[in-house]
Each structure stands twice: as structure tokens, then as C-alpha cells.
């Protein structure tokens with residue numbers, strides 16, 4: 001059986017920073033809207049997408065917005081206990097993917113939405129992987145980083161139809177969307 005593909009969705013600035021003090025370093029409205037659309041949309045209305053995240057990313061979502069609506073939320077943690085009933089907590093990405101595979105008939109796409117170590121495992125593990133990267137054109141102070149996208153492993157592909165082309169701007173910060181696909185199984 002072929003391995004389930006993981007879609008990584010991430011925004012990173014010039015130094016590949018993605019977070020600071022448990023929060024996003026920026027507020028980019030159109031990027032948030034893109035995130036919601038790409039992680040929520042399914043071609044089969046009877047199916048849902050899955051979002052997989054680490055504990056800190058889960059806790060960084062304001063309580064009133066979690067779990068992320070319309071998506072099946074899976075949190076990776078060895079310590080978290082207090083979550084709503086419809087949220088799954090598992091101890092590894094492998095367990096998360098086993099859970100996804102056990103629900104395959106009701107799941108369409110799988111998204112890893114942070115943070116750093118979960119991104120790294122998704123991108124450099126043995127999973128087929130696509131990366132939706134929001135390149136934030138600026139220098140922000142960060143304490144959490146995305147690994148560089150290794151071009152011996154990933155190749156940039158034309159933006160699929162649901163990914164906006166060209167430069168966007170919010171709060172004086174310019175950014176654009178790029179998409180990479182893993183080209184070899186490692």
C-alpha cells in the first residue's frame with residue numbers, strides 16, 4: 001500500500017523563522033484565509049481533511065478557535081490531557097498517520113500545520129510530501145524555525161489552481177505563496 005501524502009502548510013520569513021514566544025511573529029490576514037481554505041476544502045463533501053500539530057501549536061490557537069472547525073484535529077503530545085472530546089491526542093507522527101489510515105474512507109487530505117519538529121519529521125521522513133510555503137519577505141525576531149527546503153529533496157512546482165499567484169501585503173509586510181513537492185523517497 002502506498003504511503004499517505006503529507007501536506008505541510010507553513011509561513012516562514014527571511015531567516016526561516018516561524019514563531020516567537022508561542023505565537024506567530026506577524027499578522028497576515030490573507031495568509032490566514034489561505035490556510036483556512038487549503039486545509040478545509042475537500043472535493044468530496046462527505047470527507048474531511050485532517051490537521052496534525054504539536055502541542056505548542058495547538059495551545060497557540062485561541063481557545064475559542066480550537067479545534068479548528070470543519071477539520072479533524074490531531075495533536076502530538078506525550079503530556080496533554082485536557083482536550084475537547086472530538087480531538088485526538090497521539091504520541092508520535094507515526095501514530096497520527098496510523099489513525100488517519102484507520103479512517104481513510106472519511107479522510108481526504110492530511111495537513112501538518114506545525115511546529116518545528118513536526119514539520120521536520122513530515123518533510124524529511126519517508127512520507128510523500130508537498131510543502132505550501134508562505135514566503136514572508138521580512139526579518140522578524142523568531143525563536144522557532146523551519147529547516148531550509150533542501151532542493152536535492154524538494155522541487156518547486158507551479159502553484160496549483162487554489163494557490164494565489166503574485167505578491168500580497170498585510171500590515172506593511174509583503175509575502176507570496178510557493179509550493180514544493182518531494183521528488184525522491186528518502
Ligand SMILES: NC(=O)c1ccc[n+]([C@@H]2O[C@H](COP(=O)([O-])OP(=O)(O)OC[C@H]3O[C@@H](n4cnc5c(N)ncnc54)[C@H](OP(=O)(O)O)[C@@H]3O)[C@@H](O)[C@H]2O)c1
Pocket residue numbers: 009010011012017018019020021022023024053054055056057058060076077078079080090091092093113114115116117118121144
Ligand atoms: N509560521 C507558521 O506557519 C507556524 C505554524 C505553526 C506554529 N507556528 C509557531 O511555532 C511555535 C510552536 O511550535 P514549536 O516547534 O514550539 O512546538 P510544537 O511542535 O507545536 O509542539 C511541541 C510539542 O509537541 C509535542 N510533539 C511535537 N512533536 C512530537 C512528536 N513527533 N511526537 C510526540 N510529541 C510531539 C511535544 O509535546 P509534549 O512535551 O507534550 O510531548 C512537544 O513539546 C509557535 O510560536 C507557533 O506560533 C508557526
